Amino acid sequence: MDSILVKGGGELRGKIPIAGAKNACLTLMPATLLSDEPLTLTNVPRLSDIATMTQLLQSLGAEVSSLQDGQVIVMSSRDAENPVADYEIVRKMRASNLVLGPLLARHGKAVVSMPGGCAIGARPMDLHIHGLEAMGATIELKDGYLHAEVPGGLRGADITLRFASVGATENLMMAATLAKGTTVISNAAREPEIIDLAKCLSAMGAQIDGAGSPSITIQGVDRLTGATHPVLPDRIELGTYMLAPVIAGGEVELLGGRIELVAAFCEKLDEAGISVTETTDGLKVSRRNGRVSAVNVRTEVFPGFPTDLQAQMMALLCTAEGTSVLEETIFENRFMHAPELMRMGAQIDVQGGTATVTGVDRLKGAPVMATDLRASVSLILAGLAAEGETVVSRVYHLDRGYEQVVRKFNGIGAQIERIKS
Numbered sequence: 001m002d003s004i005l006v007k008g009g010g011e012l013r014g015k016i017p018i019a020g021a022k023n024a025c026l027t028l029m030p031a032t033l034l035s036d037e038p039l040t041l042t043n044v045p046r047l048s049d050i051a052t053m054t055q056l057l058q059s060l061g062a063e064v065s066s067l068q069d070g071q072v073i074v075m076s077s078r079d080a081e082n083p084v085a086d087y088e089i090v091r092k093m094r095a096s097n098l099v100l101g102p103l104l105a106r107h108g109k110a111v112v113s114m115p116g117g118c119a120i121g122a123r124p125m126d127l128h129i130h131g132l133e134a135m136g137a138t139i140e141l142k143d144g145y146l147h148a149e150v151p152g153g154l155r156g157a158d159i160t161l162r163f164a165s166v167g168a169t170e171n172l173m174m175a176a177t178l179a180k181g182t183t184v185i186s187n188a189a190r191e192p193e194i195i196d197l198a199k200c201l202s203a204m205g206a207q208i209d210g211a212g213s214p215s216i217t218i219q220g221v222d223r224l225t226g227a228t229h230p231v232l233p234d235r236i237e238l239g240t241y242m243l244a245p246v247i248a249g250g251e252v253e254l255l256g257g258r259i260e261l262v263a264a265f266c267e268k269l270d271e272a273g274i275s276v277t278e279t280t281d282g283l284k285v286s287r288r289n290g291r292v293s294a295v296n297v298r299t300e301v302f303p304g305f306p307t308d309l310q311a312q313m314m315a316l317l318c319t320a321e322g323t324s325v326l327e328e329t330i331f332e333n334r335f336m337h338a339p340e341l342m343r344m345g346a347q348i349d350v351q352g353g354t355a356t357v358t359g360v361d362r363l364k365g366a367p368v369m370a371t372d373l374r375a376s377v378s379l380i381l382a383g384l385a386a387e388g389e390t391v392v393s394r395v396y397h398l399d400r401g402y403e404q405v406v407r408k409f410n411g412i413g414a415q416i417e418r419i420k421s
């Protein structure tokens, strides 16, 4: 298994282009199943999760071709006749569950393995299931697979989500585009990826109102057409790289970055003494003074502080002045990076969903292990400012969500290399 060697020290300066959003792309791709006509996505990030979704769609009978070095994908589901999403592919990535709604809308039947993904919590599927049941489907769990059926086709329904789940909102929105009648999703997720999905589905002829608000109304239509849609910038990649010059010193411009994608995160950076300014091409980030101040962070659904930036923020706060309290409210097991950061000299006390971080002057390089996607990049960030060398193993997690990570960090002067095993 490959690892990444990070040599700490040295300021970072330069520009980093931000790729298209992984999480948006993983929900836009299954939307192809809703139409017989081609769906083209541009600004696609080149990641192993995208390759996994490609493989899954192909296994369902869709044609997926990749152009311009993977930055454009053209999908056609005209001959997608297989409603079975196999465990061997689904287990690699939880977002595979996003084919459930589209398959059911298309075939009136879907057999989808219960997903795997990052080991950051239980991550059940009840909200997806209850929503689709409200639309007339019967769903049973057999042999690790969800067997869903709706012989007369999906019907519009009023659905109130117990929790504003991103995936459930996306699955239900896609299913509702072809249902008979009107669906209203209340307590819907409001993440920018939901708005992006609504834009794409609307370009395909769907009738959707309210995406980005807690109440989304979808008027079902008979069929959807093809479309071409640019994937929005990845706000988590953006937030991650914004922290690089803060942790290591220097100033970096994030090309394509927009404050509204990371507003709650920017508020915390401001509180910690970090300057974020808008430029014509993106965002520029640097420390205002010497050392960053401790801040308290509580993860929340959008527009709150994103759980997907919690690990990276913790890496920053390890060397902040004072004590920070990080509260994780979205996933129950998302502090696996804490013991690894402690191997580098961080002072962290984890009690349930709360981590108390007391800043130290400097971290020390150490061999550490990536435990999930965002945890892995937090260890690289920590390594940038640490004394000596940090070796992050199990970097396959990184390949799932960070395009050309070594090249991007090296482009701003970091000393990082991938060690092939």
Ligand code: UD1
Residues within 6 Å of the ligand: 022, 023, 024, 026, 094, 095, 121, 122, 123, 124, 125, 126, 127, 128, 129, 163, 164, 165, 166, 167, 168, 307, 308, 330, 331, 332
């Ligand atoms: C998406 C993102 C992920 C991000 C998360 C929260 C994708 C591909 N992934 O994941 O990067 O961390 O949003 O912003 O977009 N839950 C239930 N029942 C359900 C569904 C979810 O209880 O049926 C719970 C989960 O266990 C979790 C919480 O809701 O505790 C959030 O999950 P959800 O918003 O669904 O996240 P994902 O869509 O899986």
